[in-house]
Amino acid sequence: MAKETADLPLRHDAASRFVPYVIAVMVYMAALALAGAMLVASAVGGWTEGLRGTMTVHIMPNPAGAAATAKDLEKALTLLRADPHIAAARALDETASRALLKPWLGAGAAAAEIPVPRLIDVSLRRGAKLDPNALAARLRKAVPGAELDDHRRWLSRLLGLAGSLETVALLVLMLAAAAAALAVVFAARAGLAVHKRAIEILHLIGARDTYIAVQFQRRAFMQALMGGVVGLGAAIASLLAMGKLFGGVELFGLNQVRFGPLHWTALAALAPGAALIAMAAARFTVLRSLARRL
Amino acid sequence: MSAVAAPECKSQVVTVMESPATTEPPGPAAPADQAGAAIVRFEHVGMRYGAGPEILRDVSFALPPRSFHFLTGPSGAGKSSLLKLLYLDHLPSHGRIEIFGRDIASTPRGELPAIRRRIGVVFQDFRLIDHLSALENVALALIVAGARLEQVREHVAEMLRWVGLGEQIHAKPATLSGGEQQRVAIARAVIGKPNLLLADEPTGSVDDAVAMRILYLFEELNKMGTTVLVATHNDKLVSSFAHPRLDLQAGETSLLPPA
Numbered sequence: 293m294a295k296e297t298a299d300l301p302l303r304h305d306a307a308s309r310f311v312p313y314v315i316a317v318m319v320y321m322a323a324l325a326l327a328g329a330m331l332v333a334s335a336v337g338g339w340t341e342g343l344r345g346t347m348t349v350h351i352m353p354n355p356a357g358a359a360a361t362a363k364d365l366e367k368a369l370t371l372l373r374a375d376p377h378i379a380a381a382r383a384l385d386e387t388a389s390r391a392l393l394k395p396w397l398g399a400g401a402a403a404a405e406i407p408v409p410r411l412i413d414v415s416l417r418r419g420a421k422l423d424p425n426a427l428a429a430r431l432r433k434a435v436p437g438a439e440l441d442d443h444r445r446w447l448s449r450l451l452g453l454a455g456s457l458e459t460v461a462l463l464v465l466m467l468a469a470a471a472a473a474l475a476v477v478f479a480a481r482a483g484l485a486v487h488k489r490a491i492e493i494l495h496l497i498g499a500r501d502t503y504i505a506v507q508f509q510r511r512a513f514m515q516a517l518m519g520g521v522v523g524l525g526a527a528i529a530s531l532l533a534m535g536k537l538f539g540g541v542e543l544f545g546l547n548q549v550r551f552g553p554l555h556w557t558a559l560a561a562l563a564p565g566a567a568l569i570a571m572a573a574a575r576f577t578v579l580r581s582l583a584r585r586l
Numbered sequence: 587m588s589a590v591a592a593p594e595c596k597s598q599v600v601t602v603m604e605s606p607a608t609t610e611p612p613g614p615a616a617p618a619d620q621a622g623a624a625i626v627r628f629e630h631v632g633m634r635y636g637a638g639p640e641i642l643r644d645v646s647f648a649l650p651p652r653s654f655h656f657l658t659g660p661s662g663a664g665k666s667s668l669l670k671l672l673y674l675d676h677l678p679s680h681g682r683i684e685i686f687g688r689d690i691a692s693t694p695r696g697e698l699p700a701i702r703r704r705i706g707v708v709f710q711d712f713r714l715i716d717h718l719s720a721l722e723n724v725a726l727a728l729i730v731a732g733a734r735l736e737q738v739r740e741h742v743a744e745m746l747r748w749v750g751l752g753e754q755i756h757a758k759p760a761t762l763s764g765g766e767q768q769r770v771a772i773a774r775a776v777i778g779k780p781n782l783l784l785a786d787e788p789t790g791s792v793d794d795a796v797a798m799r800i801l802y803l804f805e806e807l808n809k810m811g812t813t814v815l816v817a818t819h820n821d822k823l824v825s826s827f828a829h830p831r832l833d834l835q836a837g838e839t840s841l842l843p844p845a
Contacts, residue, residue: 299726301717490715496673497774498703499730500696586677586698 299494300487300504302511307482311512311570314475315519316526319566322468323527323559329461330555336454339447347424349381349412352437364435365410371434372412375427377420384411472566473573476512480577483508495585505578509571516570520563528559623687624648625782625813626672628839631681633667640679641667643837649782649815654808656824657817658842659834665817666710668834669786672815673707674698686781703731706780706812708788712771714759720746720766721755724773731778745773749803750796764791772800776807783807785816789823797823821845 302308351368354360365383372381384392389408397406416422428440484491491504626649633642641664649655657665670676671683674690683690685701693701706727714723725735725742746755749769751762759767768791775783783804789797801816801823808814815832818824824831824845831842 299715299718299729489713493713493715494726494730495699496675496702496707496713497727497730498699498705500699503730583695586674586695 300483300490300507302483302487302507305479305483305486307486308479308511308515311475311479311515312519312522315472315516315566315570316523318468318472319520319523319562320527320530322465322566323524323562324530325461325464325468326559326562327527327531327551327555329458330551330558332454332457332461334555336451339450345416345418345420347414347416347443348441349414349431350439350441351410351412351435352439353407353409361410364438365412368412368431368435368438371430372414375422377417377422378414379417379420380415382413384413386410469566469569472516473569476516476570476573477577480508480512480574481581483511484578484581491582495582501579501582504582505575508578509575512574513567513571517563517567520566523566524559524563623651624684625651625653625686626815627682627684628671629682629684631671631678631683632837633664633671633676634679640837642671642678645681645834645837645839647832647839647841649813651813652808652811654805654814654827654829655816656827656829656831657815657834658819658824658831661819663834664837665834666786668839669707669784669815669817672782672784673705674702699730703727703778704781706775706778706783708768708771708775708783708785710786710790712759712767714767714770714774716759719756719758720751720762720770720773723759723770724777727774727778742773742777745777746770749773749800765793765796768792769796769800772803776803779807779810780812783812783814785814785818787818788816789818789820794822798826801827 349368349372351361351364354364369381369383372378386408389411392411393406393408424440424442424444431438431440494504626647628645628647631642631645632640634640645668657668659665667676671678672685674685677691686704688697688701690698690701715726718726721739721742722735724745725733725738728738728742729735743752743755746752749772751757751766751769751773754762754766757766759770762770768788772785772788775785785804788800788804792800797820804814804816805827828844830844833840833842
C-alpha cells in the first residue's frame with residue numbers, strides 16, 4: 293500500500309477512530325458465522341456422501357423366538373439379493389445392532405433383554421433406479437413388519453436444518469458487511485465535513501475528485517484491514533477454543549469435521565474482504581459528495 | 587524578507603517553471619489561445635448568490651493572450667465574485683463564459699480540474715492548508731497534477747527563496763505573518779506556470795516594497811506568456827504600472843486605459 297498522502301490529515305480524525313473497532317467486531321461475527329456455515333456444509337456433505345445409494349431394512353423381532361427372527365432375516369436377504377438393482381445386502385449381527393443403541397440407552401440397557409430389530413445394510417448398484425415403495429411392499433409381504441428406510445426423510449430434515457443454518461450465516465455475513473460499510477460511510481462523511489476547507493482548496497487548485505477520494509479510501513482500507521486482522525485473530529482463537537471444549541461431543545458428526553486449506557483461506561479472506569468493502573464505501577461516499585460541487 | 591536582487595531571482599523562477607513538474611497531460615485542447623483569440627471571454631454575464639440580488643449584471647469583456655489587466659472598482663462592486671467565476675468556483679446565473687476557448691457551461695465536469703490547473707489563483711484570504719508546511723502548500727499545485735513531492739522539492743524551495751521565504755520553507759501557515767502567508771499563496775499560484783493568473787488583492791498584507799516585487803514577478807510571468815488579472819484597491823500600485831484597467835462599477839465592467 294502506498295504511503296498516505298498528507299494533504300488531508302485524516303489520521304487525526306476523531307470521527308473515524310471507531311472504524312477499526314467496528315470492523316473488528318463485524319469480522320469476528322462474520323468469521324464465526326462463516327465457520328459455522330462451513331462446518332455444517334462439510335457435515336452435510338459427509339452425511340449425503342455416506343448415505344447416497346444405501347438403505348437399511350429393519351426386521352422386527354418375531355414373537356415366535358430368535359429362530360423365527362433369523363428365518364425372517366434370511367427371507368429378506370434372499371429377496372433383496374435377488375433384486376437386480378441391489379449390489380449387496382449384509383445383515384448386521386445382533387451384537388452390532390445392540391451396539392448402535394449404546395449412545396442412546398447406555399451399555400447396560402443395550403445388553404439387557406430389550407428386543408432389538410435386526411438390521412440389513414443394503415447397497416444399491418451405481419445409477420440404479422429402484423422404486424423404494426415397491427421394494428418395501430414386497431418386503432412386507434415376505435416378512436410382515438419389515439421396514440425399509442431409504443434415509444430420505446431423515447436426510448431431508450437434516451438438509452433443511454443445515455440449509456436454514458447456512459442462510460442465517462449468510463445473513464449474518466451480509467449484515468456484518470453492511471454495518472462495516474455504514475461505519476465507513478459515516479466516518480467519511482464526518483471527514484468531508486471536518487476537512488471541508490482543505491478539500492475546497494484542493495478542488496480550486498485543480499485536484500480531481502479521485503485525488504481526494506484516494507486519500508479517504510486508503511485510510512478506510514488501512515483502518516479496516518487493521519480491525520479485520522484483529523477480529524479474525526480473535527475469531528480463530530475462539531474457534532480453536534471451541535474445538536478443544538466441544539471436540540469430544542457427538543453432534544450429528546460435526547465433531548468429525550476438520551477444516552481444510554480451503555476453509556482457512558475463506559476465513560482469512562474476511563480481513564482483506566472487509567478492507568475492500570471499506571475502501572469501496574469510502575470512495576463511493578466521497579465521489580458522490582464531491583460530484584455535487586462544480 | 588531576503589534581499590535577493592531581482593534579475594537573479596527572475597532566472598531562478600524560469601528554472602522552476604520550465605521544469606517538467608507534472609505527469610498529467612496539460613488538459614483540454616485550447617483552440618482559442620492557440621489561434622490568438624481571447625483567453626477569457628465574458629458575454630453578458632450576470633451572477634447572484636442563491637436568490638439574492640445580482641452582484642454582476644451585464645458583464646462583457648475579453649482578455650487577450652499575454653495581456654495584463656488590473657481589476658479595479660470600489661468595495662462590493664463584485665471583483666471577488668467576478669474572480670470566482672474565472673477560477674470556476676461558481677457558474678453565472680446568465681450569460682456565457684469562455685476560458686481557453688471552452689464554454690464553461692457546456693464543459694463536462696470531469697474536464698474542469700484540467701482547466702483549473704491552467705489557472706493560478708492568489709486568494710485574498712490566502713487559502714493555505716494549515717497542517718502543511720510552506721513548501722508542501724506550494725508543491726500541492728504540482729502534486730495534484732501528478733508530480734511527486736520528491737521530484738519538485740528543490741524547484742519549490744527555489745520559488746520560496748525567491749519570494750523571500752527561504753528560511754521558512756518548513757514553517758506552518760499559523761506561524762507565518764499575513765504577508766508571509768500571502769507570499770506562499772503567490773508562490774503556489776505561479777509555480778505551475780499558469781496560462782492565466784488571477785490575483786485577488788495580492789498586495790493587501792505586504793508593504794509597498796514587497797508589493798512592487800510581487801507585481802514585478804507577475805510582469806515577468808506575463809512576459810513569459812501568462813495572462814494576468816490583478817484585482818486591487820491600491821491606486822498607487824496601479825498607477826505604477828502601464829497596464830489597462832478593467833473597472834467594475836455597480837456590477838458592470840468598462841475597460842480603462844492605464845492610470
